[in-house]
């Protein structure tokens with residue numbers, strides 16, 4: 001069968017199964033800003049899978065032009081070095097939109113392959129997702145279990161890109177080994193056993209951030225490599241040997257005077273395959289409206305062209321040659337893809353011009369590369385520096401992957417990080433240059449009109465109206481451009497598969513201009529996805545609504561004279577300047593806060609009216625800011641109509657409760673009679689509380705540390721005291737009266753508390769050793785405290801408790817305790833000297 005017949009038989013087969021045969025979509029995914037190029041047949045049905053679009057059929061089939069050179073699906077590296085990967089290929093596909101599912105998909109695939117195309121059943125294997133028992137069981141109807149293999153996410157879970165429809169899949173592989181021994185080679189990356197068909201069971205949507213969401217319905221999405229099935233049916237071991245490529249290869253042979261062999265590693269063959277592959281990508285992309293350029297999608301094409309151009313040089317061709325292949329390609333493809341015929345001339349002209357321009361520097365660049373290489377070889381090194389790679393890029397137009405290719409061929413590597421650094425430096429330079437050069441000037445002449453939809457939406461698709469360097473204008477946008485004190489939104493714009501960071505937004509006339517941090521590819525007329533950084537914007541809205549509440553609270557607490565003199569609404573705080581003659585005192589600040597918070601707690605819906613200015617002005621109590629210019633039609637934002645109504649174009653919360661909480665963090669003077677309040681709301685409060693708490697607990701632990709220190713010092717002091725007392729005690733012993741051989745000590749001491757006094761008593765008892773009785777006294781809390789001690793040998797006869805009780809009586813108190821040590825207390829301080837002086841006579845009496 002010829003390739004045309006194979007393609008047709010696929011479509012006829014699915015037509016007989018009631019599929020609508022549809023046209024291939026463009027290789028440039030005009031409606032999908034998340035993709036650079038169409039990378040699968042299902043791209044044009046993404047909306048149906050996600051449930052946001054409908055078709056008037058539930059089964060479809062087609063051949064889809066695909067390009068896989070970027071993002072999740074990128075086969076560029078393999079192309080030419082093997083015989084079955086391509087940057088451009090046709091994908092034959094059939095789809096069910098919530099109609100049939102796994103059983104029919106598998107059964108029909110088997111029927112087409114074995115009954116219509118009569119492939120050898122013994123050469124087929126099926127793979128299923130590791131947990132997909134359902135598919136496994138279905139395959140058992142056709143294949144022995146030894147030929148049904150389970151694989152994990154890497155091979156059997158198909159995803160379109162970082163986000164989008166996805167699901168488990170089941171692949172069909174074809175064994176080309178002579179003895180059909182290839183079961184171990186499935187998914188092993190060899191041409192002996194190749195994947196020919198992928199049946200995807202789409203049931204999820206991969207969301208930003210990685211989570212999987214169940215789709216409302218289950219769908220089938222299959223894709224077969226057309227060039228591969230042609231090789232299989234035509235009994236060729238290489239896709240390039242089929243009638244899809246042979247005319248191109250033959251033409252390249254003619255132009256170069258080289259012969260194409262079937263030796264896989266022959267460099268001339270590699271070159272011819274690369275050229276045959278790349279010319280298809282270039283031609284189809286240009287036919288569908290893309291152009292080689294310096295950014296985004298256009299740069300991918302330029303890279304591919306330069307790669308092909310360098311390979312043409314490898315096979316000895318010195319002048320532009322790629323464009324000469326276009327007529328051959330058109331001839332092969334024109335019946336299925338008439339767009340090639342209608343764009344043939346432009347495709348040729350564009351490719352030729354690109355080749356001419358690159359050939360001017362290619363020769364010299366290759367010489368430089370040789371120098372770099374020789375330098376490395378001489379010094380026994382193999383790493384090409386970032387600076388060298390950048391020189392090749394910047395001066396000689398060598399895309400980094402071309403230099404990488406040259407490096408690989410010469411067993412060298414590149415310092416890619418170093419290259420990226422240089423590239424970033426250059427971008428920074430041109431950004432800065434642009435900042436000074438293209439500021440507003442060009443954009444002023446723009447007639448573009450953008451509709452601001454960011455009151456209700458934070459993400460939206462929109463048409464590109466204008467691109468200038470890093471500035472882009474859309475027909476509608478959720479991005480707020482700085483005005484009325486509210487600062488601009490930030491976020492991203494996705495366009496042509498590239499994500500650009502929006503770092504500022506400005507209004508010029510009727511146009512809203514997004515300023516990105518890099519140059520934007522000029523894809524005017526295409527659809528972009530504009531996404532505001534949501535959390536940041538929510539914080540801005542909280543602060544803006546809080547500003548209105550603050551304005552009224554100030555008037556209520558400080559007086560009607562308060563007028564707004566300026567404001568700033570940022571994501572992390574708000575600032576409000578107003579006329580007032582003196583510092584706002586703390587009490588008033590608290591009152592103001594509490595008025596605002598009361599309004600937050602009241603869950604008041606925030607409403608907006610758009611009405612003629614004359615009418616709006618009549619509203620009693622309405623606030624307008626003299627610093628703003630207003631048009632004929634104004635927007636009035638209301639929070640509890642009797643409380644706050646203000647002219648305002650800014651974005652606000654839907655209900656005051658979303659503000660969460662309001663806290664003033666500073667009050668100051670900025671000019672004579674003008675005060676400034678800075679405040680925070682919502683999320684910032686969380687941070688504020690956490691910081692405050694941290695500060696408090698910092699102080700707390702400082703205090704705890706100090707307390708520990710104090711205790712420590714107290715201990716030290718008391719041990720010093722104790723040391724002193726011990727020396728004193730020697731004096732006491734010397735002065736002791738001796739009665740009946742018993743030493744009697746009675747002394748007054750300084751002590752801090754009863755415990756210390758008791759401790760002194762214990763020490764005294766130790767010092768006395770034998771035959772001793774002691775009485776010590778301190779004045780504590782304006783009372784006399786006594787401790788009486790008796791040595792072990794006497795304590796039975798003269799228990800300390802008794803002596804203490806007796807002594808206490810003399811000072812108007814009482815006491816008691818153990819025989820060796822007892823305490824007592826009394827109020828009569830004046831009697832203490834007598835007690836101490838007469839203690840020995842008291843003991844004497846006691847003895848007798």
Ligand code: SER
Nearest residue numbers: 040198200221222223
């Ligand atoms: N979307 C799947 C693939 O590209 C099947 O068409 O492999």
